[in-house]
Amino acid sequence: MTTSGDSRGKGLDQDGFFVREGSLARVPAPFAPVVAELTARLATRFAPDRLVSSYLYGSIPRGTAVPGVSDLDALLVLRTGPGDADRAAARAVEAELDAAFPQIDGAGFLLIAEDRLLGDQERYDMAWFVACLCTPLGGPDVTAALPRYRPTSLLARETNGDLHRRLPGMRERAAAAATREERDRLTRGITRNLVRTGFTLVMPRWGGWTSDLAESAEVFAHYYPAHADQMRAAARAARHPAAYPDLLDDLLNGLAPWLADTYLAVHGAKALPPQGP
Known part of the structure; x- marks a missing residue:
């Protein structure tokens, strides 16, 4: 694993700003x-x-x-x-x-x-x-004039600091899934979200970015080894949900609530949207 003081190979340029991925x-x-x-x-x-x-x-x-x-x-x-x-x-x-x-x-x-x-x-x-x-x-790149971004705690909070609010809805959708196809689709989406949330939890400490789910799980595992196996299983299920028919309930009742609480403790809660008149 690349050390936290070296941004090479971590999706950042030499000044520590995100490099746009993909082309x-x-x-x-x-x-x-x-x-x-x-x-x-x-x-x-x-x-x-x-x-x-x-x-x-x-x-x-x-x-x-x-x-x-x-x-x-x-x-x-x-x-x-x-x-x-x-x-x-x-x-x-x-x-x-x-x-x-x-x-x-x-x-x-x-x-x-x-x-x-x-x-x-x-x-x-x-x-x-x-x-x-x-x-x-x-069309034009509408974000071209925005300031550049670094992997900060503020970014972590505002991207995934709302898992505690979304978790009840995830559980409701899991309980309501009536078919294997629906269950697989839900497993794929939720496990992706949990892996990305786990990664952004540690992103500022790691000092970089990756969209690769397997790598994300390994980066997370370096900082939270007690939850490494669950996160690795989530990353595998995100690619092959049908192979893990019972994993979703385990994650929603084990890894997810721990992750939501830890995220709040480390980065705080994502800002709520402004209320209308």
Whole structure:
């Protein structure tokens, strides 16, 4: 493992700032047609005055996607909204791509309004995510003028310092999952979230960034060896949820509450969004 005083190989430049991960040049050849079709379908489904910019994130722009296993992740920055028509258009493109390309295991889009993304509330959450972990696909890079980011406790708090609030909902969804497919999908999403939360818990001490789930679990394990086995199991289940049918309940009743409490003790709670009038 790279030592905490050396940022080389840790997703940072020589000055300790995040280096944007991923690029269109890294998209593996089997996924190039998917990305091209995504661009074409977005242009068809969204009017130019609605869609400001589009981004890719995840394993495809990082160059680590596996045909038939990896999903297609995209983020759409809208002029305003998003509204029901925007969500319907996004869902339609997701379904069309999933049906047309067997090399992806589903497509999922995040939608956010430009003013919200660039507002103070999202400065250390979604704005950081887009600026550092998303690859520009179409339109201007709306985060280009933002200050650069370092792996600080503030960033850790504002990205994942709300697990204690989300945990009851996770348990409710797990209890309500009626089919194996639904359970697997939930296991995949929750385990990914827990591994990333575990990593950001120790991110400022480690002094770097990784999106690799296995590496994230190992970095976490270095600082919290008593919980290493559970975190490693979560990382494995995030890739192959069907192989771990009973793990989700164990994590939600063991690792997750410990992680939520420890996160609050180390970094504090993520700021609540402002209340409307």
